[in-house]
Structure formats: C-alpha cells, structure tokens
Amino acid sequence: MRYRRLGRTGLQVAEIGFGGIPIQRISGEEAAAVINRALELGINFFDTARAYTDSEEKLGAVLRKRRGDVIIATKSMARTREKMAADIRRSLEVMGLEYIDLYQMHNVKDRESLQQVLGAGGALAALREAKKEGLVRHIGVTSHVKETLLDLMKVEDIETVQFPFNPVETNGVQEVLDLAGRTDTGVIVMKPLAGGGFRQAGLALRYILAHPVSVVIPGMDTVEQVEQNAAVGSGPLDLSPAEKKALEEEKAGLGATFCRRCEYCQPCPVGIDIPTVFLLDGYYRRYDLKGWAIQRYNAMKVKPGACKECGACEEKCPYNLPIRTMLKDAVSRLG
Structure with a gap:
C-alpha cells in the first residue's frame, strides 16, 4: 500500500x-x-x-x-x-x-x-x-x-x-x-x-x-x-487507452441525474428505502439485470407507491435531485 x-x-x-x-x-x-x-x-x-x-x-x-x-x-x-x-x-x-x-x-x-x-x-x-x-x-x-x-x-x-x-x-x-x-x-x-x-x-x-x-x-x-x-x-x-475507453463508456451510461447513494435523503417518513430503489433501477437499466432487479424490488417492504409527496427527501439531497420524479420513473420499469 x-x-x-x-x-x-x-x-x-x-x-x-x-x-x-x-x-x-x-x-x-x-x-x-x-x-x-x-x-x-x-x-x-x-x-x-x-x-x-x-x-x-x-x-x-x-x-x-x-x-x-x-x-x-x-x-x-x-x-x-x-x-x-x-x-x-x-x-x-x-x-x-x-x-x-x-x-x-x-x-x-x-x-x-x-x-x-x-x-x-x-x-x-x-x-x-x-x-x-x-x-x-x-x-x-x-x-x-x-x-x-x-x-x-x-x-x-x-x-x-x-x-x-x-x-x-x-x-x-x-x-x-x-x-x-x-x-x-x-x-x-x-x-x-x-x-x-x-x-x-x-x-x-x-x-x-x-x-x-x-x-x-x-x-x-x-x-x-x-x-x-x-x-x-x-x-x-x-490507465491504458482501452481502460480509458471502458471508463468513458461507464460514464456515458450514468448520465448526470443519478443517485450517489449518500443516503442523506433517509429516513423517509413513510419508510421508502429510496437509495435501494435507485440502485435496483440502475441494475435494470445499465447492467441488463432486469429479472433480478424486479425480484428484489418486489421484495421491498415499502414501495414508492406509499410516497406522500412531502418532499423531505429532496430538501435533504445535496445534489438537488428531483427524487419524487425519479422514483416515479423507476417504478415505471420496476413496478
């Protein structure tokens, strides 16, 4: 080291x-x-x-x-x-x-x-x-x-x-x-x-x-x-040219609006595990693990449908992410 x-x-x-x-x-x-x-x-x-x-x-x-x-x-x-x-x-x-x-x-x-x-x-x-x-x-x-x-x-x-x-x-x-x-x-x-x-x-x-x-x-x-x-x-x-290319491809796949899993949005007042929803959606979209992601999503105790639209998560997010909109988008795939 x-x-x-x-x-x-x-x-x-x-x-x-x-x-x-x-x-x-x-x-x-x-x-x-x-x-x-x-x-x-x-x-x-x-x-x-x-x-x-x-x-x-x-x-x-x-x-x-x-x-x-x-x-x-x-x-x-x-x-x-x-x-x-x-x-x-x-x-x-x-x-x-x-x-x-x-x-x-x-x-x-x-x-x-x-x-x-x-x-x-x-x-x-x-x-x-x-x-x-x-x-x-x-x-x-x-x-x-x-x-x-x-x-x-x-x-x-x-x-x-x-x-x-x-x-x-x-x-x-x-x-x-x-x-x-x-x-x-x-x-x-x-x-x-x-x-x-x-x-x-x-x-x-x-x-x-x-x-x-x-x-x-x-x-x-x-x-x-x-x-x-x-x-x-x-x-x-x-990094070799091939490694730089691989990193650029991953970077392009992430885009700009994504959850960093800092967990500052937690705890959700109704118990939604927000970072996990976005993690599973990432596996669904970026890594072609659709079945696995949906299975894990279905096992969640509290799903995004329970959201009361209070906005507390967005107030705490250091990246100013539109979390409520992102949750709905994730549900359109996982739900």
Whole structure:
C-alpha cells in the first residue's frame, strides 16, 4: 500500500481509505471481519460519522484495539458550539477512544450553514476547544458545494476537505485541488464510485488517484470489496487507452441525474428505502439485470407507491435531485 501526506496535518494515510457508510448494513461480526482485512492490507484511514447509525460503534470496536496503527475520522451535522461539543463527546464514548484524529463539520452545503458553523457560538468554536483539550487532533469539513469548500479552505483551523470526485463528477474539482495545493489542505475524496454507479471500481479509483488527492474512501461492506480496492493502492495508476475507453463508456451510461447513494435523503417518513430503489433501477437499466432487479424490488417492504409527496427527501439531497420524479420513473420499469 502506498501512503500520502494528508496536507498540513502531516498524517501519512493510505491512498485507499475506508468509507464507513455501508457497514451499517451488516452485523458487528461481519463488520469486524471487513475492518480487520482492511487493516491487514495496509488501510489505515477510516471515515465514519455521527449520522451513520452504528458505524462509529462498529469501527470503534475494532480500531480502538489498534489505536496506534490507525487514523480515525468522524463528523457531525451539528452547527452550534453546544451541539458539536456534545457530539464530540458522544463519538468518543461510542467508539471507546480518548481522542479522534480528525473531526469534521459534516455537509456544510450553503451560505447559511457556513456562516452558522464559523460564527460566534458555532460548531468550529467547539472543535477548537476540543483540539486544545486533546480530544480532537485535527479539524476538517465535508461538503458537496465547490464555493463552500473554497471559502472554508481560507479558514486556518480547517486542515482537510472532503468532497465527491469521480469520473462523472468533476465540476469545480480542479479549482478545489488547486487551492488545496496552495493552502496545503488535505484532500479526502468521497463517492469515488458515484454511489456504486461504476462497476469497474479499480479504473475509477486509479483515475482519481492520478490527481493530487490525499486519500480516496470507497465504502466497503465485504472482504472482497476491501481486497479489490486495496489492490489499487499498490498497483499502477496510469490507465491504458482501452481502460480509458471502458471508463468513458461507464460514464456515458450514468448520465448526470443519478443517485450517489449518500443516503442523506433517509429516513423517509413513510419508510421508502429510496437509495435501494435507485440502485435496483440502475441494475435494470445499465447492467441488463432486469429479472433480478424486479425480484428484489418486489421484495421491498415499502414501495414508492406509499410516497406522500412531502418532499423531505429532496430538501435533504445535496445534489438537488428531483427524487419524487425519479422514483416515479423507476417504478415505471420496476413496478
């Protein structure tokens, strides 16, 4: 496994890190096997969040036993000093840690939330205090919005930025990378496979790592995924003409309006598993697995027909997707 410097934090992180969203879907025992295999293969950067149900708990159960070998990042949607301080304490308690290497302000997506976290009594104030107390060693931010990232990188306390980047999501990325280089800000890439949209994961990861990023964090919930992704961290990064063509074909198949499975739209008030509907529709449309997709769709406990058109999912979507319209479109095939 190759390692890179995480900006001015000075931390040496594996090129391939571990995204902690998917382990919510598996048991504690299964999660432990996946995490331990990642450690065996040299992965040392693990990212989770307060919002990822039991992800912190599952990661902490394994990683606290290997504390000296790992770099642990988590994050909170808290916007005020009081709520962020409470979330930091809760993360430490749940994970069984004395300190967290990187604590991030989660999904700062607009001018209002930016001003709130940076203002008097905002979340950044709590992170500064936690850093002084030794509870947090470094401070970062995650966002899906280029303009917000550019503003945040001008704040001295913020040492890392985390944002989506993959072969189909490139808008504004170069500008962010250029400023990160000038400010020596660590770059963490999330959604590298566009929420599972890219089936040839190795090609997409190699494409990203050819850029000046610090670490890429695909979500993983099987040992096989860990092994496949970790192999990229020790293999060649240059893509052959044939591989570039294959990546372009996958990119064209995805289009622009698609679900990245970030799961920010969840929970649905009536219980619709929105990301799974779109995942199954993707298998139906892009991978010619129509029968399998329909069978899985029919087994869902709550189908999109139960939608009350409340729009809560669209308000929470960082990509501003027309989710209600997309659900109806998916049902026209799967239903």
